[in-house]
Amino acid sequence: xxxxxxxxxxxxxxxxxxxxxxxxxxxxxxxxxxxxSTAAGPYSRAIIARDGLLALSxxxxxxxxxxxxxxxxxxxxxxxxxxxxxxxxxxWWSVTxxxxxxxxxxxxxxxxxxxxxxxxxxxxxxxxxRVSPVKGDxxxxxxxxxxxxxxxxxxxxxxPQRDFRPSExxxxxxxxxxxxxGG
Amino acid sequence: MEHLRKxxxxxxISAALVHFAIIYAVPxxxxxxxxxxxxxxxxxxxxxxxxxxxxSRQIVRPSPDFSYSACTxxxxxxxxxxxxxxxxxxxxxxxxxxxxxxxxxxxxxxAHYGAExxxxxxxxxxxxxxxxxxxxxxxxxxxxxxRLAPTxxxxxxxxxxxxxxxxxxxxxLSATDx
Numbered sequence: 001x002x003x004x005x006x007x008x009x010x011x012x013x014x015x016x017x018x019x020x021x022x023x024x025x026x027x028x029x030x031x032x033x034x035x036x037s038t039a040a041g042p043y044s045r046a047i048i049a050r051d052g053l054l055a056l057s058x059x060x061x062x063x064x065x066x067x068x069x070x071x072x073x074x075x076x077x078x079x080x081x082x083x084x085x086x087x088x089x090x091x092w093w094s095v096t097x098x099x100x101x102x103x104x105x106x107x108x109x110x111x112x113x114x115x116x117x118x119x120x121x122x123x124x125x126x127x128x129x130r131v132s133p134v135k136g137d138x139x140x141x142x143x144x145x146x147x148x149x150x151x152x153x154x155x156x157x158x159x160p161q162r163d164f165r166p167s168e169x170x171x172x173x174x175x176x177x178x179x180x181x182g183g
Numbered sequence: 184m185e186h187l188r189k190x191x192x193x194x195x196i197s198a199a200l201v202h203f204a205i206i207y208a209v210p211x212x213x214x215x216x217x218x219x220x221x222x223x224x225x226x227x228x229x230x231x232x233x234x235x236x237x238x239s240r241q242i243v244r245p246s247p248d249f250s251y252s253a254c255t256x257x258x259x260x261x262x263x264x265x266x267x268x269x270x271x272x273x274x275x276x277x278x279x280x281x282x283x284x285x286x287x288x289x290x291x292x293x294a295h296y297g298a299e300x301x302x303x304x305x306x307x308x309x310x311x312x313x314x315x316x317x318x319x320x321x322x323x324x325x326x327x328x329x330r331l332a333p334t335x336x337x338x339x340x341x342x343x344x345x346x347x348x349x350x351x352x353x354x355x356l357s358a359t360d361x
Contacts, residue, residue, distance in 0.1 A: 003194040007201025014206065036285030042206050049210035049283045052244050053217055054327055056277055057285045092273055092331060094248050102243035104236065112247045115333050154244060158273060159292065
């Protein structure tokens with residue numbers, strides 16, 4: 001009985017730790033190249049099945065996920081963030097917010113994502129999206145209302161160009177603007 | 184002392200067995216759950232998902248920017264014809280095996296005017312005259328069409344186009360033709 005409990009606990013732990021530790025990291029973004037691949041190892045396959053079932057293989061789409069802010073703190077509804085980026089060398093991209101249960105946050109703001117076809121760029125060639133519970137004066141907005149703590153952001157990059165190389169410089173950057181209570 | 188040593192070894196071996204059994208079982212179990220959730224209207228037919236909202240809770244991490252159509256397939260009774268009608272924006276047809284592997288994908292760059300494949304279980308004979316045969320590593324799996332449709336208007340148009348998609352057994356189509 002102890003062996004069964006130990007085995008189950010260690011498997012759960014491996015899946016939990018593995019989603020960040022088994023992935024490539026670019027800044028705060030995590031990327032699992034084995035997503036959807038027929039060559040994926042058993043741990044990668046299990047992690048992807050749990051966190052991103054029916055993901056496409058990296059040739060078709062690349063999925064980058066961000067679980068923490070620029071200081072390494074878990075993302076929280078009580079903070080206001082700004083995501084800044086340039087256009088990516090791909091056919092289409094989007095950034096979507098998911099609550100800690102891996103589903104869209106339970107709000108009806110219809111602002112779960114920003115995407116390449118609708119985003120507004122600033123005059124300096126960058127786009128900026130506010131991640132916050134209320135829109136305020138943001139030109140691009142991802143609602144974190146009802147997302148509570150430990151939500152995540154997933155960047156989808158569809159049909160990446162052959163020379164697309166993810167890096168801390170090419171991927172969007174998340175900055176914490178403020179947190180309720182000054183945290 | 185000998186008794187304790189045997190006990191510790193027993194615990195460690197059973198823990199390792201359970202650990203690997205779970206790691207190997209997770210993708211298959213989750214795919215079975217997904218197949219069950221997506222096949223309320225039956226197997227071997229397309230189902231166009233409602234527009235993705237915060238109420239969408241069938242598959243983790245859905246994108247609100249896509250219109251999804253899913254066909255949960257079972258090749259036990261023979262091969263299937265699967266087709267995807269073209270869409271003005273990005274679209275793709277992808278196939279997932281019972282262990283969650285994405286073993287096939289085709290998109291509008293390769294199939295500008297839509298795609299049609301014949302899906303056969305690996306090791307089974309190919310239907311005579313079938314043009315593009317794809318072998319599935321497992322009898323059961325999921326075919327998924329993604330159509331980029333970020334606005335409600337685009338979703339409605341994509342859902343309309345999705346009515347032209349086909350997921351049907353070769354035998355049933357042959358019977359219709361004859």
